[in-house]
Amino acid sequence: MSDLLLASNPVHKKVPVLIHNGKPICESRIILEYIIDEVFPVDGAALLPADPYDWAVARFWAAYIDDKAMCPFAITHAMANNVHAVHFVAPWAPMFKGKTEEEKAEGIKQILAAVETLEGALKGCSKEKPFFGGGTVGLVDIMLGAHIPGVRATEVLTGAKIFNAAITPLLASWTEHFGELDAPKKVLPDVDGMVEYVKRRHAQWAAAGAAAAAASKS
Numbered sequence: 001m002s003d004l005l006l007a008s009n010p011v012h013k014k015v016p017v018l019i020h021n022g023k024p025i026c027e028s029r030i031i032l033e034y035i036i037d038e039v040f041p042v043d044g045a046a047l048l049p050a051d052p053y054d055w056a057v058a059r060f061w062a063a064y065i066d067d068k069a070m071c072p073f074a075i076t077h078a079m080a081n082n083v084h085a086v087h088f089v090a091p092w093a094p095m096f097k098g099k100t101e102e103e104k105a106e107g108i109k110q111i112l113a114a115v116e117t118l119e120g121a122l123k124g125c126s127k128e129k130p131f132f133g134g135g136t137v138g139l140v141d142i143m144l145g146a147h148i149p150g151v152r153a154t155e156v157l158t159g160a161k162i163f164n165a166a167i168t169p170l171l172a173s174w175t176e177h178f179g180e181l182d183a184p185k186k187v188l189p190d191v192d193g194m195v196e197y198v199k200r201r202h203a204q205w206a207a208a209g210a211a212a213a214a215a216s217k218s
Contacts, residue, residue, distance in 0.1 A: 029062050029143055047139040054125075061121045061132065062143045069114040070147040095158070108160050112167070118144065119168040126170070130177040137181065145178045146188070153194040 008017045008024035018025045018034070025034050036047050048055050094107030125132045125140065132140035151162050165172035178184060 027066075028146075029066055029139065032139060032142060047133075047142065049133070049138070057125060058132070058138060058140050061118075061125065061140045064121075065118070065140065065143045065147075069118060070144065070151075095160075108158075111160075111162060112164075115162060115168055115171065119171050122170045122174055126174075130174065132174075137178070141174075141178060145184055148175055148179065148184075149189045149191050149194055152191040153198065156191070156195050157198060 005015065005017065006013060008019060009015075009026045012026065016026075016028055016031060018031045020034075020039065025031050032047060048058050092107065092111060094103050095111060098104035098107055121140075122132055125134075127134055129135045131137050132144070137145075154160065155162055163172050163175055179188075
């Protein structure tokens with residue numbers, strides 16, 4: 001952990017941090033709002049609605065995704081490393097840290113409940129249009145869209161179906177619409193690559209654990 005990171009984000013001590021004009025701005029959704037809606041606004045590209053109520057609702061769901069529903073470490077950090085050393089967003093903890101199949105099943109149940117909550121949010125926010133932002137992508141779409149590859153990789157690695165068209169048809173359709181956009185195609189990681197990376201890291205982790213266990217017995 002660098003001195004610059006500690007100085008820039010002394011509260012959470014983590015990335016992302018945007019340094020603009022020598023001043024740090026922390027946390028993903030705060031950075032997004034700062035860049036697009038405040039500092040570098042573009043006509044027709046506002047992330048948050050102009051209506052005060054819709055603005056408040058969008059910020060609520062963006063925070064829900066960030067703090068309650070999705071887990072940014074689910075694949076790239078946790079599943080590829082020691083899952084027991086990672087802090088998880090609540091619904092994901094039993095799925096990855098559960099010691100029994102029952103505990104893991106309870107984790108999946110909690111995740112699906114959170115996803116069903118987001119299904120209701122999409123129905124209310126979209127006003128029968130493709131995105132949480134209505135006809136255009138907004139803050140909530142970006143916050144959730146960033147997790148699509150991790151969720152898909154989790155589905156492959158665990159066998160759990162998280163975005164299930166039979167249960168959450170609006171979200172399933174939303175993932176298709178979001179994935180067809182040019183910008184996400186350019187920046188989101190490849191799911192197959194994530195899966196292979198996690199498998200490779202798991203093999204390395206298991207080998208290191210076996211070697212350490214053997215050394216302790218000698």
